[in-house]
Amino acid sequence: MIPLGTVNNPTRHKPYLTYGLILVNILVFIWELTLPPQELARAFYELAIVPCQFTQSFAPEQFVDFFRSMFLHAGWAHLAGNMVYLWIFGTNVEDYFRRRAFLLLYFAGGLVAALVHTVLYPNVCVPLIGASGAISAVLGAYIILYPGTQVRVGLIFLRFFMLPVRMPALVVLGFWFIIQVFNGVLSLGVDTLASGGVAFFAHVGGFVFGMLFAFIYTLFRPAPRVDTLA
Numbered sequence: 387m388i389p390l391g392t393v394n395n396p397t398r399h400k401p402y403l404t405y406g407l408i409l410v411n412i413l414v415f416i417w418e419l420t421l422p423p424q425e426l427a428r429a430f431y432e433l434a435i436v437p438c439q440f441t442q443s444f445a446p447e448q449f450v451d452f453f454r455s456m457f458l459h460a461g462w463a464h465l466a467g468n469m470v471y472l473w474i475f476g477t478n479v480e481d482y483f484r485r486r487a488f489l490l491l492y493f494a495g496g497l498v499a500a501l502v503h504t505v506l507y508p509n510v511c512v513p514l515i516g517a518s519g520a521i522s523a524v525l526g527a528y529i530i531l532y533p534g535t536q537v538r539v540g541l542i543f544l545r546f547f548m549l550p551v552r553m554p555a556l557v558v559l560g561f562w563f564i565i566q567v568f569n570g571v572l573s574l575g576v577d578t579l580a581s582g583g584v585a586f587f588a589h590v591g592g593f594v595f596g597m598l599f600a601f602i603y604t605l606f607r608p609a610p611r612v613d614t615l616a
Contacts, residue, residue, distance in 0.1 A: 387539050387540070387541060387542075387558065387561065387562075388539060388540040388542070388548070389470070389471065389474050389475075389537055389538070389539050389558060390474075390537075390538040390539060390540055390550065391474055391537070391538045392474060392475075392478070392535050392536065392537050392538070392555075393535070393536035393537070393538060393552060394535060394536050395478050395532055395535045395536075397477050397478055397480075397481040398481055399481055399484075401476065401477040401478075401480040401481060402485075403480050403485055403488055403489065404472060404473065404476040404477050404480050404488075407472065407476070407492070407517075408469050408472060408473060410457060411457055411459065411465065411468070411469060411517055412465070412469070414457045414458065414459075415459050415462075415465050418458070418459070430458060430513040430515055431513055433451065433454045433455075433458065434451055434454060434455040434458055434513035434514060434515045435448065435451040435452050435455050435500055435504065435513065435514050436451075436511055436512070436513050436514070437503065437504040437507050437508055437509070437510045437511070437512075437514065438508065438509050438510060438511040439511070440504055441504065441508040441509075449497075452496070452497050452500045452501075453493060453496070453497070455496075455500060455513070455514055455515050455516070456493070456496045456516070456517045456519070456520050457517065458513075458515040458516065459515060459516055459517070460515060460516070464516060467518075468516060468517045468518050468521055469517075471521050471524075471525065472517070472521050472524065474537075475521075475524055475525055475528045475559075476521070476524050478528065478531070478532060478535075478610075479491070479524050479527050479528055479531065482531055482610050483527075483603070487603065491523055491524065491527055491596060491599050491600075492520045492523065492524065493520065494523070494595070494599075495519065495520050495522065495523020495524070495526070495592045495595045495596050495599070496517070496519045496520030496523065496592065498519075498523070498591050498592060498595040499518075499519025499520065499522060499523065499585075499588040499589065499591045499592030499595070500514055500519055500588060501591070502587050502588060502590070502591030502592075503519075503585045503587055503588040503591070506587050507585075514585055514588065516585075518585075518588065518589055518592070519585075519588045519589065519591070519592040520592060521592070522566075522588070522589045522590075522591075522592030522593040522596065523592040523593065523595050523596035523599065524596060525559050525562070525563075525593055525596060526563075526592065526593035526594060526595065526596025526597040526598075526599075526600070527596040527597065527599055527600035528555060528559060528596075528600075529555060529556060529559045529560065529563075529597065530596075530597050530600035530601055530604070531600050531604070531609060531610055532555050532610065533554065533555055533556040534554050534555070534556065535554065535555045536552045536553070536554060536555075537552065537553055537554070537555050537558045538550060538551075538552055539551060539552075539553055539558055563590070563593050566586050566587075566589040566590050566593070567586075567590055569584070569586045570586035570587040570589075570590055573586060573587075
């Protein structure tokens with residue numbers, strides 16, 4: 387299931403922060419492409435958070451690594467997947483929260499996601515890179531704010547055929563979250579992250595944080611209204 391866009395959820399303001407975050411991620415990745423493989427690997431270890439280093443020799447300045455990790459990506463597919471989700475769902479979330487609260491959601495969500503991964507895998511000595519933890523927080527907020535928004539998704543059949551359909555955001559993002567939990571549970575107790583892999587519980591942690599953030603926020607401000615399609 388590949389999200390292609392939303393149908394009935396226009397923004398009232400230009401989502402400059404969302405576009406800016408996408409641009410910064412792309413620029414950082416272009417910088418990564420200028421580095422030879424060995425230098426790039428060394429840069430990941432020096433700039434990103436490494437769970438075993440954080441748990442074995444904690445230093446306050448290591449928190450900077452958590453934020454730098456959010457702008458590093460392992461490849462084109464990694465970058466493209468994250469940026470598509472941010473572009474589709476981040477614009478409306480920014481539109482609702484506005485700039486300060488959106489930035490708080492994004493970076494705090496990314497920090498929580500990385501901490502969840504670090505706590506669950508304290509002995510893994512592989513850099514944690516990617517914006518997916520922060521973007522997961524955006525998705526968690528979206529499912530609270532816009533559960534009925536229609537999302538265009540492509541359903542893949544036989545690896546070659548894509549059937550475009552519309553589904554509520556509650557179904558699309560709910561299914562995505564269940565997959566992250568399922569894969570995360572399967573990875574517990576298995577040394578799959580020793581040489582790299584997907585940090586599923588970072589996604590789970592970020593998503594839950596985003597849901598809580600949006601839920602608490604809407605206690606003090608009315609939830610957004612979305613026109614439903616007939």
